[in-house]
Amino acid sequence: MINLSDIVKAYDVRGIVPDQLDPEVARALGAAFVTITGVRALAAGRDMRPSGPELLAAFADGATSQGADVVDIGLASTDMLYFASGQLGLAGAMFTASHNPARYNGIKLCLPGAQPVGQDTGLAEVRSLAQDYLATGLPAPADRPGSVTSRDLLADYAGYLRGLVDLSASRPLKVVVDAGNGMAGYTVPAVLGSAVLAPLPLEIDELYFELDGSFPNHEANPLEPANLVDLQRRVVEVGADIGLAFDGDADRCFVVDADGNPVSPSAVTALVAVRELAKAPGSAVIHNLITSKAVPEIIAAHGGRPVRTRVGHSYIKAEMAVTDAVFGGEHSAHYYFRDFWRADTGMLAAMHVLAALGEQDGTLAALTSDYQRYHASGEINSTVADQDAKVAAVRDRFADRTSASDTLDGLTLELADGSWLNVRASNTEPLLRLNVEAPTPTALAAVRDEALAVIRS
Structure with a gap:
């Protein structure tokens, strides 16, 4: 039997399909979500991964068995699911593994009004009850099982966003968008193009807009510099004003300028x-x-x-x-x-x-x-067995140069030369994450290398 602690993370569900996440697991999670939260209706959407339709249908089956109605919004970005939750006043379930490789899928859950559901706000209880359901079977169906209906919200979503930011008066811009074969290939034509609304003064150069959950061109994770290379090259080649790169479920956006340089x-x-x-x-x-x-x-x-x-x-x-x-x-x-x-x-x-x-x-x-006033290292991960000991060692190493410190999230040290560093442990892996920022590239390299020497010694 699958151990749900392996796939129910701090904020969502992520697992390999079908080894860790299959229809049986999705059905149990659907029933448990309704039972724990008491919601009577929810919206459900999915990204372009091939396993999405089957997993969504199984989750809906579990949810309806316990009396909740399900509005299936079909293909969607994660923020489109949040729009559905907010606009319709429904709980939500988004089937996506975001930027993870093709073999993964997952579920992001929210309460009405797009309120997050995480380990401290109900997800731990959902996991525990779903684990029981996997062991003993689903409970008896509700006296009035719920129903599943379908609804297309793409035009409503696009119209809502356009109402928040008016682009109609913009000077003409040439924009390269790398959708990474993810859901931006579905939403960008609706929001920034003319697929459902009036055209904007934007010329969209489409890169990898074909929805393909196997990610044939590169992973849909723009946080990795290697996945921005195609966008950077294309922006320069076509003389674009700006480049945009979205992750797999299009809830994150990265920006490059006309020279192909990333904007942090x-x-x-x-x-x-x-x-x-x-x-x-x-x-x-x-x-x-x-x-x-x-x-x-x-x-x-x-x-x-x-x-x-x-x-x-x-x-x-x-x-x-x-x-x-x-x-x-x-x-x-x-x-x-x-x-x-x-x-x-x-x-x-x-x-x-x-x-x-x-x-x-x-x-x-x-x-x-x-x-962009300072110079940053970006997040650097190191595999560490004793995370607490390494954090203490970093604190001691920089003690004579520390002007302020706090432990809001890991350890943050502000140094006398205007630099700062943060080391914090991963919630799910034996990793320490280091971030450094400094006034100059030389100062950045010095602090980064000294901290890494302590962490990796």
Whole structure:
């Protein structure tokens, strides 16, 4: 019998199909989700992976057996499922493994209004009950089993996003989009193209728009530099103004400028924050502790209240609710919007960047130059047996140069030369994750190499 602890992670379900995640598991999870949460209706969507239809149908079977109605929205990006949850007031289940390789699939769950379901907000209980169901069988069906209906929300989703960011007055822009054979190949033509709505002043150069869950060109994970190479080359070849790369379920978006240089997610966070603060002056803006320190500097300079959080969407969304933040951004290119039910949407972030670029005559590199003030290492992973001991060793190594420190998420050290570093343990693997930022490339290399020497010794 499958051990669900192996596939039910901190925020969602991820497993190899069919070894770890099959219809029987999906059916048990569907029944358990309805029983634990008490929801009477939910929306369900899926990405382009071949196993999606069967897994969604089995989950719906388990959910309806316990009395919940299911609205099947079919092919969808994850943020389109969040739109369905928010707009229709339904719980949600999105069948996707995001950027994971082709052999994986998974489930992202939410409550009505796109409220997250994680280990601390019901997912652990769902896992435990589903494990019991796998051992003993599903409980007796409800007196009134639920029904499954289908609904196409693509045009509604596109219209809602266009209502949040007006691109109609933009100067003409040439935009290369790398969909990575993922769901952006379905949503970009609807939102940025003319597939369902009036055309915008955007010329979209489509790269890998064919929906193909085997990912024949490259993995749909733009966080890995190797997966941006095709986009970078294409932008330069065709003389585009900007390039966009989405992950498999299109809830994250990465940006490159006209020279093919990546624009850091921290810079995108700062750019979008400035735009959102112009609409809601004085609001809180969330940034996680791995984002560049330029982000809180820029938020404060534009009259906002920077709020620092742990890494992870459940922490971001919870803090947004407490502070009524207008926006939140993470170093991993997840962007959260108050007017999108505090959910993350790569498409809406991309639209803000396009609008900012199209509202002026300069290049994207010039537009974002002030937002990229420091030099960052990116996340560096090391396999470590005793994580606590290594974190303590890093703290001791830099003790004589530390001006401030905290343990909000792992260990963060602010150094006297203006550099900072963070080391934090993975929740699921024997890994330590290191991030370093510094005022100069030389200072960055020195701190990074010294920290890695301690971690990997």
